[in-house]
Amino acid sequence: MRQGTVVVITGASSGIGRAAAYAFARRGCRLVLGARREELLGRVRDALAQRYGAEAIALRCDVRRAEEVERLIAAATDRFGRLDVLVNNAGVGHYGRVEDTSEQDLRELIETNLLGVFHGIRATVPVMRRQGSGHIVNVGSAAGKRSWPFHGPYAATKFAIEGLTQALSAELAGSGVTVSLVVPASTRTPFFETAKLAVPGFRPSPIGRMQSAQQVAEKIVRTVDHPTPELITVPLLRAAFVLAEAFPRLADFAAKRYYREAMRRSASGSASGTAAERAPASNGTPRRSAASAERS
């Protein structure tokens, strides 16, 4: 990666976005970091400057608001004169049955996970088209390749991102602008704690082995260094997705079995052992833990 590459990352205050900021800074990139929690974001910026001497701007940005995303992109061009990479990473989780999900909850998910990416694309494409170069990396999810019980509303937003990404990639052919979808599997971040829970007694647990945020961040960097339309961060998962496509009855059978078992354990209160700690999301408040955000 060229020294001084200008990278904008949404959702850089925590988890994968924060790890990506470190990974790009280590390679001499200049950064524009966006998220809602300004204090956490400021700490990331300061740590990057201290450790790597990185030039970084931290800006409050709620990706649900087009004008705030436009401001983030403008900060890159105003300060650094260009924009080479956008990582559309900001996202929130939600666990609940489709039938129990309120319209409001679905709207909130769509606004952050889908509209947030859309706003990033809309603000960035004109800049990159003018430059004749650039790379947009959208962060999807394994749940956006194959949905699973309790993941329906979240998965719907991630499937949608894949749809946007594929079309955009073709539409930008010949412009010098590249588009990639990075598909993380379960990753050790505060995501599981901040996700909204709409299943009393159910504890969202990772499916399969957890990756670290750093591992996913390195994949994001690799996608920029070696552009590819889609990068699944756990290669073996690609085989699982192909199998699920080829044998939909088998995939459906496995999902139904998982669902029955999860509901049985949820009813007996043993699914999480933490139902008391983790109040169901009926209060409508996403749980956030600054301490855990710091850990990731």
Ligand SMILES: NC(=O)c1ccc[n+]([C@@H]2O[C@H](COP(=O)([O-])OP(=O)(O)OC[C@H]3O[C@@H](n4cnc5c(N)ncnc54)[C@H](OP(=O)(O)O)[C@@H]3O)[C@@H](O)[C@H]2O)c1
């Ligand atoms: N962890 C996993 O297992 C996993 C698996 C597959 C895909 N992913 C995807 O990876 C991405 C990053 O998630 P993560 O695991 O790193 O979770 P995380 O640690 O909870 O980080 C989420 C980031 O998104 C930001 N964010 C949330 N809503 C926002 C909004 N309205 N405007 C701006 N920023 C917002 C948060 O910052 P503020 O709260 O400060 O705004 C935070 O920086 C998400 O798109 C997620 O869907 C995660």
